[in-house]
Amino acid sequence: MRERPLSPHLMIYRWTITMAMSILHRATGVALSIGTLMLVWMLAAAALGEDTFTQFADFAGSLTGQVLLFGWSVALFYHALNGLRHLAWDVGFGFEIKTAKMSGIVVLIATAVMTAILWCGILCK
Amino acid sequence: MKKHKTKHSDHLVAPLAKARGLGSTHHGSGQWMAERVSALVILPLVFWLTWSVVHMGHDYASFTAWLHQPLNALLMILTLLPMFYHSAYGVIVVIEDYVHGTAMRFISVYGVKLVSLVLTIISVVSILKIAFTG
Numbered sequence: 143m144r145e146r147p148l149s150p151h152l153m154i155y156r157w158t159i160t161m162a163m164s165i166l167h168r169a170t171g172v173a174l175s176i177g178t179l180m181l182v183w184m185l186a187a188a189a190l191g192e193d194t195f196t197q198f199a200d201f202a203g204s205l206t207g208q209v210l211l212f213g214w215s216v217a218l219f220y221h222a223l224n225g226l227r228h229l230a231w232d233v234g235f236g237f238e239i240k241t242a243k244m245s246g247i248v249v250l251i252a253t254a255v256m257t258a259i260l261w262c263g264i265l266c267k
Numbered sequence: 268m269k270k271h272k273t274k275h276s277d278h279l280v281a282p283l284a285k286a287r288g289l290g291s292t293h294h295g296s297g298q299w300m301a302e303r304v305s306a307l308v309i310l311p312l313v314f315w316l317t318w319s320v321v322h323m324g325h326d327y328a329s330f331t332a333w334l335h336q337p338l339n340a341l342l343m344i345l346t347l348l349p350m351f352y353h354s355a356y357g358v359i360v361v362i363e364d365y366v367h368g369t370a371m372r373f374i375s376v377y378g379v380k381l382v383s384l385v386l387t388i389i390s391v392v393s394i395l396k397i398a399f400t401g
């Protein structure tokens with residue numbers, strides 16, 4: 143029998159940077175949404191007074207808290223910058239494969255830079 | 268839906284009224300647009316917030332003093348309102364991709380809206396309290 147053409151199978155499809163970044167946009171969007179809980183906790187704790195805020199600050203300063211905050215900030219920078227890329231696509235810019243790859247790399251570098259600026263700014267005081 | 272008498276032109280162009288609300292997410296392009304506009308509003312505010320977090324003190328006194336300033340309180344509210352909106356509708360889009368079955372989808376979509384509304388209210392009330400009372 144002659145070979146039949148196959149549609150691409152997702153599990154064995156060759157990964158590309160544009161594909162991975164697209165999935166990451168969704169993952170960071172959901173993670174950020176869950177992370178807003180910590181933001182709300184911070185605001186409510188501050189509104190309730192010094193004791194409740196100290197409870198929040200103790201958690202935020204713990205290893206778990208720092209890892210969560212670091213993760214939330216990376217996700218935010220990635221999602222915000224990559225979101226700009228999505229918005230450009232939405233109005234019809236940057237669709238060429240070469241351009242999409244380039245802009246993806248720019249987003250990754252800019253995410254690292256923004257994260258470094260934020261955490262150096264906080265920790266190097 | 269209103270019944271349409273079939274005119275010759277209907278075979279070529281579907282009347283908008285027939286197409287409204289029939290997309291996979293059962294809300295028209297308005298939601299899609301609002302998701303993008305809210306994203307665009309948050310974007311500059313994310314940079315403002317980053318700048319602020321780097322420059323403010325992180326203890327109770329400095330944080331409340333920072334939010335006590337009207338401009339900061341205002342910008343914080345202007346960041347959070349579109350953020351919760353964008354976040355809720357973003358999560359709803361994801362739910363609509365993966366959650367099937369009318370009941371489950373209904374519960375999760377309205378659950379997200381409810382949680383998001385509650386979080387928005389808590390945040391805004393907290394900000395206003397700190398802004399007005401210190």
Ligand code: HEM
Nearest residue numbers: 168171172174175222225226228306309310354357358360
């Ligand atoms: C800071 C600026 C932000 C920009 C420019 C931005 C941009 C975007 C864009 C353009 C989309 C649609 C993606 C698509 O075309 O499929 C999107 C989706 C989403 N965003 Fe944002 N966003 C931002 C911040 C946030 C924040 C702070 C959160 C959560 C707290 C969030 C949560 C989500 C979620 C859950 C989705 C749905 C993901 C999906 O459908 O795959 N975004 N964002």
